[in-house]
Amino acid sequence: MSRPGSAAAAGPPLLEVRDLEKRFPIRRGLFARVSGQVRAVDGVSFEVRPGETLALVGESGSGKTTTGRLVLRLLEPSAGSIRFDGVDLMSLPERALRRMRRHLQVIFQDPYGSLNPRMTIGSIVREPLDIHRIGGSRAERDAMVERLLERVGLDAAMRRRYPHEFSGGQRQRIGVARAIALRPKLIVADEPVSALDVSVQAQVINLMVDLQEEYGCAYLFIAHDLALVERIADRVAVMYLGRIVETAPTGDLFRNPLHPYTRALLQAIPVPDPERARERTVLAGDPPSPAEPPPGCRFHPRCPVAIDICRREDPVLREAAPGHRAACHLAPGK
Amino acid sequence: MTALLEVDNLSIHFPARNGVVRAADGISFRVDEGGTLGLVGESGCGKSVTALALLRLVPEPGWIAGGRIVFRGTDLMTLREKEVRPYRGRRIALVFQEPAAALNPVLSVGYQIAEGLIVHGMMKKKEALAEAARLMGQVRIPDAGRRVHEYPHQMSGGMRQRVMIAMALACRPALLVADEPTTALDVTLQAEILDLLRRLRDELGLALLLISHNLGVIAETADRVAVMYAGRIVEEAPVREIFRAPAHPYTAGLLRSMPRPGSSLVPGGAPRRLVAIEGSVPDLADLPAGCAFHPRCADVMPECRATAPTCRPLPDAAATTAAAVSPAAPDAASAAPRRVACFLQHDAAGLPRARPRWPTAPAVPR
Numbered sequence: 001m002s003r004p005g006s007a008a009a010a011g012p013p014l015l016e017v018r019d020l021e022k023r024f025p026i027r028r029g030l031f032a033r034v035s036g037q038v039r040a041v042d043g044v045s046f047e048v049r050p051g052e053t054l055a056l057v058g059e060s061g062s063g064k065t066t067t068g069r070l071v072l073r074l075l076e077p078s079a080g081s082i083r084f085d086g087v088d089l090m091s092l093p094e095r096a097l098r099r100m101r102r103h104l105q106v107i108f109q110d111p112y113g114s115l116n117p118r119m120t121i122g123s124i125v126r127e128p129l130d131i132h133r134i135g136g137s138r139a140e141r142d143a144m145v146e147r148l149l150e151r152v153g154l155d156a157a158m159r160r161r162y163p164h165e166f167s168g169g170q171r172q173r174i175g176v177a178r179a180i181a182l183r184p185k186l187i188v189a190d191e192p193v194s195a196l197d198v199s200v201q202a203q204v205i206n207l208m209v210d211l212q213e214e215y216g217c218a219y220l221f222i223a224h225d226l227a228l229v230e231r232i233a234d235r236v237a238v239m240y241l242g243r244i245v246e247t248a249p250t251g252d253l254f255r256n257p258l259h260p261y262t263r264a265l266l267q268a269i270p271v272p273d274p275e276r277a278r279e280r281t282v283l284a285g286d287p288p289s290p291a292e293p294p295p296g297c298r299f300h301p302r303c304p305v306a307i308d309i310c311r312r313e314d315p316v317l318r319e320a321a322p323g324h325r326a327a328c329h330l331a332p333g334k
Numbered sequence: 335m336t337a338l339l340e341v342d343n344l345s346i347h348f349p350a351r352n353g354v355v356r357a358a359d360g361i362s363f364r365v366d367e368g369g370t371l372g373l374v375g376e377s378g379c380g381k382s383v384t385a386l387a388l389l390r391l392v393p394e395p396g397w398i399a400g401g402r403i404v405f406r407g408t409d410l411m412t413l414r415e416k417e418v419r420p421y422r423g424r425r426i427a428l429v430f431q432e433p434a435a436a437l438n439p440v441l442s443v444g445y446q447i448a449e450g451l452i453v454h455g456m457m458k459k460k461e462a463l464a465e466a467a468r469l470m471g472q473v474r475i476p477d478a479g480r481r482v483h484e485y486p487h488q489m490s491g492g493m494r495q496r497v498m499i500a501m502a503l504a505c506r507p508a509l510l511v512a513d514e515p516t517t518a519l520d521v522t523l524q525a526e527i528l529d530l531l532r533r534l535r536d537e538l539g540l541a542l543l544l545i546s547h548n549l550g551v552i553a554e555t556a557d558r559v560a561v562m563y564a565g566r567i568v569e570e571a572p573v574r575e576i577f578r579a580p581a582h583p584y585t586a587g588l589l590r591s592m593p594r595p596g597s598s599l600v601p602g603g604a605p606r607r608l609v610a611i612e613g614s615v616p617d618l619a620d621l622p623a624g625c626a627f628h629p630r631c632a633d634v635m636p637e638c639r640a641t642a643p644t645c646r647p648l649p650d651a652a653a654t655t656a657a658a659v660s661p662a663a664p665d666a667a668s669a670a671p672r673r674v675a676c677f678l679q680h681d682a683a684g685l686p687r688a689r690p691r692w693p694t695a696p697a698v699p700r
Contacts, residue, residue: 167615170614197377198547200611205608209606226595227593230595230596231604231608251603254596265521266595267525269521270525270548271550271594271595272592273577286490286491287490287520
C-alpha cells in the first residue's frame with residue numbers, strides 16, 4: 001500500500017495459482033481406514049506480480065500455511081494449477097523443478113526448527129549456492145556467504161558458529177540470508193516474525209522490506225498480524241476455511257472491507273491506544289472444522305448479517321470494485 | 335482505591351553455574367481492589383515466574399530470595415506452607431496461556447471446574463458439579479448443561495480457555511492472574527476472551543493481573559501498566575499516560591516498533607519500514623552491567639553503563655497525572671504516582687532531570 005508508483009501493479013503475474021486444492025485423508029480406527037477428507041485448501045486462486053507483496057491472512061485452520069507449502073511444492077496439490085514465471089510447476093519433471101526452485105525460496109516461521117543444528121551458519125547459507133553451483137569456486141562462494149551475512153546485519157566472522165549460539169532474531173536473519181542467497185524472484189515467508197520477541201520483529205521486517213527494494217523480489221507473506229500486513233503488503237487475500245473470501249489492494253481492503261469476516265478480523269485487532277473506544281462485533285462461536293464445512297456460505301454460522309440465501313448457496317468470489325473481490329452474497333457486485 | 339495485593343521488593347533467584355540468575359530483581363507493584371494491572375514484558379523477562387511467585391509456586395530449583403507479597407494485609411511470605419493453601423486458587427486464581435496443557439485430559443471439564451470447590455471444602459460433589467455448569471454458562475459456553483460432561487479434547491481452543499476461566503472463577507477469587515491468556519488463540523477468539531475477562535471483572539468485582547507481551551491487549555484491558563525488562567520493572571504508570579507519554583526508552587521503543595492498525599488510512603501512506611529497537615533481549619544469566627537496557631538504548635549516558643537505576647516516582651508525576659485525568663472519566667488508577675527506572679528521568683539520588691520526549695506513533699482513526 002505504502003509504495004505509490006511501485007512496480008507492483010504492472011506486468012504479467014510472476015505466480016499464478018488457479019483453483020488450487022489440497023485434501024488430506026482422515027483416517028480412523030484400527031486399520032486406519034480413510035473415513036473422510038479435510039479440504040485444507042479448497043479452490044484457491046490468486047496471483048503475485050513481480051516485486052510485490054501479497055499477504056495471505058487468516059486464522060489457524062484457514063489453509064494459509066498449506067497454500068504456501070503447495071506453492072513451494074513441499075506438498076503435492078490435489079488439484080489446480082500453479083504457474084511460476086510462465087512455467088507450469090505441476091507438469092515440471094523433478095530435475096527442472098529443482099532448477100526452478102532457485103527462483104522460489106522460503107523463510108519459515110520457527111527460527112529454532114528451521115536451521116540444521118549440526119551445520120555452521122556459513123554452510124547453512126552456502127548450501128543453496130552449492131546446490132545450484134553458483135560461483136566458480138568454494139572460495140568464491142565463501143566470499144558470497146560473508147557478504148550475505150553482512151547484508152543481513154551479522155558479522156561475517158560468525159560464519160563458523162552454530163545456530164544455537166544465536167538469538168531468535170539473529171537466527172531469522174540467517175534464514176533470510178539463506179533465502180536471498182540465490183536472488184530469488186519470489187520468497188514465501190510463512191509467519192516470519194511471529195515467533196520473535198516484539199522488540200526484535202521490527203528489525204526483521206525492515207530487513208525484508210529493504211531487501212525487496214534492493215533485489216525486487218516478490219513476497220508471498222503469510223501472516224495473522226493484520227496491523228503489520230496493513231503496513232507492508234501491496235495486496236491482501238483473506239482466507240477462511242480453505243477459501244479466499246476477500247482480496248483487494250491493501251488500502252481498499254482496510255478502508256472498505258466487504259466481507260463480514262474481514263470486518264470482524266479488523267475489529268478484533270487489539271489497538272495499542274487506551275483512548276480509543278472499543279467497538280467490535282464479537283463473532284459467535286468457533287471456526288467450524290474444515291473436515292465438515294457448513295453448507296452454503298462457510299461463514300454463515302458465525303456471520304452477524306447472514307440472510308436466508310447464505311445458508312443455502314455458497315457465494316462465489318466476485319469483483320465488487322477493480323481488483324477488489326469478495327465472496328459474500330451481500331457484497332456489492334456486477 | 336485500596337490495595338488488594340502489594341508486591342514489595344520481590345526477588346526470585348535460580349541457581350546458575352556462577353552464582354544466581356535473578357528472574358525477578360527487587361520488583362514492586364500493586365493491584366487495587368477491582369483494578370487491572372497489565373504486566374508487559376518479552377519472553378524471558380521474568381513475568382511468568384513472578385505470577386507463580388504470588389502463590390509461592392516458584393518452580394524448583396528457583397526460590398523467592400526476598401520481598402513481601404501482601405494480600406489484603408497478610409504477607410504471604412510469613413505464612414507456613416499449609417497456610418498458603420487457602421490462597422491458592424481460592425483467593426488468587428491463575429489462568430495460563432496453554433489451556434490444552436493445563437487441563438487434565440482424563441477428567442471431564444465439569445469435574446475439573448468443580449474440583450477446587452470440593453478440595454477447598456466449599457461444596458459437596460453434586461452441588462459443585464451443578465455450580466460448574468452454572469460457571470460454564472457464565473463464561474458463555476453454549477449448552478453448558480451437556481458440555482459439563484465433555485472432556486478437554488472434545489472442545490476447541492477458545493472453549494478450553496473458557497473452561498480454564500470458569501475453573502479459576504469457581505472459588506470466587508478476589509484476584510485473577512491471567513498469564514498470556516489469549517496468546518495461543520486466534521485474533522477473533524482473543525477478542526472474545528478479552529471481552530469475557532473485562533465483563534467478568536466488572537460483574538464480579540474481580541481484580542485482574544494481566545500478563546502479556548501484546549501492548550494492544552494491555553491497552554484495551556488494563557488501567558495501570560507495569561513494564562518489565564530483564565527481571566526488573568522499568569516503568570509503571572496509568573495506562574493512558576504510559577501510552578501517551580512513555581517515560582522509559584524501552585517502553586517508548588516498544589510502542590514505536592509495533593505497527594498500529596490504520597496505517598493505510600494515513601494520507602500519503604505510512605512508511606513500510608518500522609522503527610526498530612536494535613539489539614536483542616538480554617539473557618538473564620548474562621546481563622550487561624548497569625542498566626540492562628543500556629546496550630540497546632539510543633540515549634545511553636556513561637552512568638547507565640555503570641549503575642542500574644532504581645524505579646522511583648517520576649519527578650513531574652503530579653503534573654502529568656493532573657493532565658491525564660479526563661473530566662468525563664475520573665480515573666482512580668491515576669491517583670498513584672508513575673514510577674520509572676531511568677537516569678534520563680532522575681539522577682542516582684532521585685532528583686529530576688530534563689524529561690526526554692519520544693515521539694509516539696500518531697493515533698489513526700479507523
